Amino acid sequence: MEAILVPLGLFTMITLIVIFIARYRHRERLEMIKSGAYVLPAPAAATKRSLLWGLLLTFAGVGYGLGILALGFDLHMLLPATVLTPVGLALLLYHRWVASKPEEREQQSTATLRPAGNASAAGSTPAEVETERAL
Secondary structure (H helix, E strand, O other): OHHHHHHHHHHHHHHHHHHHHHHHHHHHHHHHHHHOOOOOOOHHHHHHHHHHHHHHHHHHHHHHHHHHHHHOOOHHHHHHHHHHHHHHHHHHHHHHHHHOOHHHHHHHHHHHHOOOOOHHHHOOOHHHHHHHHHO
8 A cells, every 4th residue: 555655646736736836927927917027038049849759759760660670670659759750750740831931921821711703702991892803
């Protein structure tokens, strides 16, 4: 019985510490937002981080998978490669999407929202309707 309680108590304590720290940070940020002192972090750091982790995980997964195949181990050992590679590729795609210019993203989002053919249904002004008809 004690063999189960000690690890269970350890994991519970660690989980509670993480929850309390996260709750404290969240409340602190909310107070800073209410007072107007909170500054949003720059998105450039996030894109560099996603590129770094994307490359690292993709190449780690591919390298691990090729190593397992080359050494002739059981195919069940390829599970980490099947997890690392798609996660890395997803991070690279995220980096590609975030690093694209904001104007391109705005054009892509408005192009998918505007119905083809009838511009007046999309809430356009009469001048925009005439411009689209001329094109």
